Amino acid sequence: MSQYRTGTASVVQASAVVSGVGTAWLANVSAGDSFVMAGTGVVYDIASVDGDTQLTLTVPYKGADRSGAYAIQRDFTADGIPEMASGDIETAAIFTRAMRKIQSRFNLITGVAANGAPTYADTTAGIAGTSDTEFFWVPDAGGLTLYQNDNGTAVAQGDYPNSQTLADAVDALNSQESRILALIGSLHPSFGETSLYADFKAQSFVLEVE
Amino acid sequence: MRNMKTVNFDQLITLSRPSPKWIWNAQGQLVEVAANQPAYNHDPVTGEALGFDVEPAATNLLLNSDAPATQTVAVSDATTYTLSVYGSGSAEITVGGAGTATEGAPLTFTTTGASVEVTVTGSLDYFQLESGSVATSIIITDGTAVTREADVPVIENVDTAAWWGASEGWARIQFDGMRQVGGNTTLLLLSGGGVRFVVYTDSSGVLLSYDGTNILNSGVPCVDVPTAGIVTWSTPQDTFKILADGGSVVSSSYNGAFSGISNFNIAVDDMTVELGHLSFGKQYLSDSEMHEKIQELTQ
Numbered sequence: 171m172s173q174y175r176t177g178t179a180s181v182v183q184a185s186a187v188v189s190g191v192g193t194a195w196l197a198n199v200s201a202g203d204s205f206v207m208a209g210t211g212v213v214y215d216i217a218s219v220d221g222d223t224q225l226t227l228t229v230p231y232k233g234a235d236r237s238g239a240y241a242i243q244r245d246f247t248a249d250g251i252p253e254m255a256s257g258d259i260e261t262a263a264i265f266t267r268a269m270r271k272i273q274s275r276f277n278l279i280t281g282v283a284a285n286g287a288p289t290y291a292d293t294t295a296g297i298a299g300t301s302d303t304e305f306f307w308v309p310d311a312g313g314l315t316l317y318q319n320d321n322g323t324a325v326a327q328g329d330y331p332n333s334q335t336l337a338d339a340v341d342a343l344n345s346q347e348s349r350i351l352a353l354i355g356s357l358h359p360s361f362g363e364t365s366l367y368a369d370f371k372a373q374s375f376v377l378e379v380e
Numbered sequence: 381m382r383n384m385k386t387v388n389f390d391q392l393i394t395l396s397r398p399s400p401k402w403i404w405n406a407q408g409q410l411v412e413v414a415a416n417q418p419a420y421n422h423d424p425v426t427g428e429a430l431g432f433d434v435e436p437a438a439t440n441l442l443l444n445s446d447a448p449a450t451q452t453v454a455v456s457d458a459t460t461y462t463l464s465v466y467g468s469g470s471a472e473i474t475v476g477g478a479g480t481a482t483e484g485a486p487l488t489f490t491t492t493g494a495s496v497e498v499t500v501t502g503s504l505d506y507f508q509l510e511s512g513s514v515a516t517s518i519i520i521t522d523g524t525a526v527t528r529e530a531d532v533p534v535i536e537n538v539d540t541a542a543w544w545g546a547s548e549g550w551a552r553i554q555f556d557g558m559r560q561v562g563g564n565t566t567l568l569l570l571s572g573g574g575v576r577f578v579v580y581t582d583s584s585g586v587l588l589s590y591d592g593t594n595i596l597n598s599g600v601p602c603v604d605v606p607t608a609g610i611v612t613w614s615t616p617q618d619t620f621k622i623l624a625d626g627g628s629v630v631s632s633s634y635n636g637a638f639s640g641i642s643n644f645n646i647a648v649d650d651m652t653v654e655l656g657h658l659s660f661g662k663q664y665l666s667d668s669e670m671h672e673k674i675q676e677l678t679q
Contacts, residue, residue, distance in 0.1 A: 344385070351384040366660040368392060370432035373420055375387050 172255040179240035190223040208239035270303040293324035431654040437530040440519035448504040464515035469502025486515035545662040547615035554657035614664040
């Protein structure tokens with residue numbers, strides 16, 4: 171299946187709605203396909219197909235108002251990597267998008283998503299400084315948050331605590347443990363007299379420490 | 381307030397067992413435990429936790445143990461061996477001894493020559509032939525016999541001030557499935573200044589205590605194999621006491637000079653046992669307190 175390019179499309183800056191003329195999108199296009207206005211080189215994801223002549227993008231269109239030829243990419247691998255067919259247009263944009271998605275998968279596989287990704291003061295600066303599918307870090311008081319640029323939207327991938335946050339978490343756990351053990355001691359006086367308690371069946375070991 | 385914290389096994393006990401071993405997990409699966417790691421065994425049918433599995437070294441003389449086939453292997457003449465199997469079939473000693481083993485019913489026999497023939501009948505998943513009167517955990521073989529090393533659990537670098545009182549305190553142990561390989565079986569041993577405090581049984585299931593030179597209460601019979609024991613001592617009072625359950629509670633006491641506890645060992649000598657519990661305290665116990673602590677473990 172190749173790109174769908176029948177009819178013409180119109181886009182308006184800052185609007186996610188795309189209008190069609192002579193289009194039959196309901197039967198030929200699905201949510202998750204990619205949309206590109208010919209000659210722009212900027213690819214968007216389709217959030218919904220609202221009718222034969224209207225669809226909605228996942229984010230508002232960023233470029234200037236435009237009408238004319240367009241292409242809807244419909245072929246993807248199981249992991250969402252775009253595939254190209256003979257006769258496709260905007261192939262440079264599609265190829266670049268495919269490479270970035272593949273790179274993001276590599277980053278995830280190696281265990282540290284976006285290892286070497288740049289750090290920005292906030293998500294606005296991160297979106298402005300990266301391209302679609304790229305990762306970036308944003309620091310806060312507790313550590314770093316990893317984001318991915320998803321068509322201009324910062325999507326959080328996970329939090330990475332700093333040493334102080336980890337130390338605070340360990341202290342909190344130790345405090346809870348001490349309280350629980352003190353409670354057990356009050357409920358079971360025999361345990362309270364014990365300086366070493368090993369339950370091999372439960373694989374639980376408790377020691378008195380200085 | 382006293383400061384208690386949870387720790388890992390290796391912060392409590394240093395275990396030496398240079399070879400891996402196979403035990404049953406809670407899901408009834410046979411799993412391999414890496415060398416020098418504690419094996420927590422389970423009932424293969426019910427999944428019930430049995431505790432920390434401690435065993436002596438053993439060698440499975442049968443080849444290709446997980447594809448049982450009739451074979452003849454070399455043994456020592458006039459020696460005790462045990463044959464154990466898993467599966468719906470059976471294995472019979474047809475030359476060099478006599479008897480048949482089925483799952484759950486190992487065969488202990490005495491050899492009558494320098495080799496034995498093991499004849500397999502029906503469907504077996506696994507079989508094992510080892511010296512001694514106890515079927516130990518599974519030792520998987522291929523083209524040669526394989527030896528599983530002994531579990532040697534040791535408490536070392538002991539901070540006696542924090543764990544127990546060197547001059548006054550108590551130690552308690554609970555265990556199941558004790559099977560003796562040979563000689564006296566020591567479950568709990570504390571020593572210092574030439575005196576040894578032990579909870580062990582001889583081959584007749586008799587509780588003994590020992591002062592380093594003399595058996596102190598030989599002949600106090602346990603009705604059943606004991607499953608728990610406790611020792612308490614006081615250097616200022618020059619005394620220690622031992623109590624164990626063995627169907628009925630049996631006890632012994634010793635009054636004589638000793639200089640306190642400096643070493644501690646569990647499950648020494650050639651024995652197999654599943655250790656369930658171990659605990660220490662730092663005060664000398666009265667008789668009633670000892671009985672109470674034993675009952676906590678056996679009721």
